[in-house]
Amino acid sequence: MAEPAESADKRHHLASMLMRESLLDKEVQRSTDMPVFRMLPDTHVIKIGGRSILDAGRSATFPVVEALSTCLATHKLIIGTGGGVRSRHVFSIGIDLGMPTGVLAELAEADALGNAHILGTLLAPYGVVAIPPHIFGHLLPLFIRTAPGVIFTAVPPYALWEHPPAVGRIPPHGSDAGTFLLAECFGSMSLTLVKDVDGLYDQDPKHFPTANFIPQITATELRRRELETLPFERILLDLLDHARLLKQFQIINGRKPERIRRALAGEHVGTIVYAD
């Protein structure tokens, strides 16, 4: 399989299925659609909101920590943290100073890292470890077998390479996207986003008391409804479209911490968004 192939085009190729092919050719791309191996099928990825939980301090965070600790005996948890209000602040200063999207993405990682350490400190008595981003992906299989749970910086390592958004300058891949992409790559069993609302509403329930709750919805239907705000990053809908392994995620209310255990057990206790 690995003999060098001399070729008429004067390039040195390695014999392989993709030898001499343009990876940009649509037919070649279609030919690569094969089943995907699940690396960590018994794990659950769960994101603890920065602004919604950690920034609210002790009253919101401690019950969530306690709920997580009771789940560790029965579930392998991969716990992500966002940057919360400090990321919003650094975005506003950064934009004012003329920083491009890639720089804002680089700055946001630091806030999520800080929150990973905060949560890591509180979960340390249970043996949960916060792992630095540069080794996290490679060492995750080791840590998840030796510790009951791990914590990571949920903002993905896009940094200077963040994609320019269609509108404005905010990095499109935030901590929701980072947890989704990780769960998809490692083939985790579920993704749960822990926020401070029960799930998705047709309007922001914090501003509109008459907002209607939406218990479940598909990505296509959600796009069609053109809601003004969502309790998660819009890019998750695109990621769901392209997902091979992770076909749904659930948003739950961390202010009702017993829902964390129930969500991990597969119960429908918030809003579930499905791929079509």
Place this chain on the structure above:
Amino acid sequence: MRYELLSELGRYLVEGSLSDARLLAKTGQEPPLPILPKANVIKIGGQSFIDRGRAAVFPLIEEIVENLGRHDMIIGTGGGSRARHAYSVGLDLGLPTGVLSVLGTYVSMQNARMMNYLLAQYGIPFIEPVQFAQLPLYLAERGAVIFFGMPPYTFWHENPDVGRIPPHRTDTGAYLISEVFGAKSMIFVKDEEGLYTADPKKDRHAQFIKTISVAELKALDLQDVVVERPVLDMMVSAKNRRSIRVINGLKQGNLTRALNGEDIGTLIYAD
């Protein structure tokens, strides 16, 4: 009064939802600052260029050296044949896109190291993503740096629309550096004159395209294109780098012409 230190935009950002299109629009009212407006980003192809070995690479290295001191160059490298091999093996084993991205990163890193050693006597460093904070110094001191073109998404790489191969590879990684730094140009060095209506290596009737907009290029719906398709989408959303140039680096002088701003190869631009 809690947030009295914040600007109006700051208050919106701290209190509002980042999924709100009106809020997002406010964040784009002022253009970002060009960080390195005099620098040129150059991407050297893997399969199309470095895999050809000495015959292709040495003359290009000479030309890069000739331009030191005249043009600042941030040089990214492609993957090529070994990346294709690694992807093939990985696909056969069912590895996810994020793992294939890691494999592709290692190959473009090998190519970056080789370019680095060829330029070592001129003091040109190879930098990994964590070293990008030193890039402005190296550029000011030596006039060029080498980096691996693969964006550092690794396990967090998005899946492609079709198939399993990482969609954001070395063209995209190099392009995004030109966008984030507000660079003067983005030049892709390949082994064809530029963009054709089909792969000129496989179709003798393929026609050369001198200049084309992203919208026109998308309307053509070509089976194969010379640059990764996500670059075209990103150009439309880009704040700084809204055009790219594809040149044939096998012809000596082409890189210099492109650096001098001459209309060589194919220019693709966002309207």
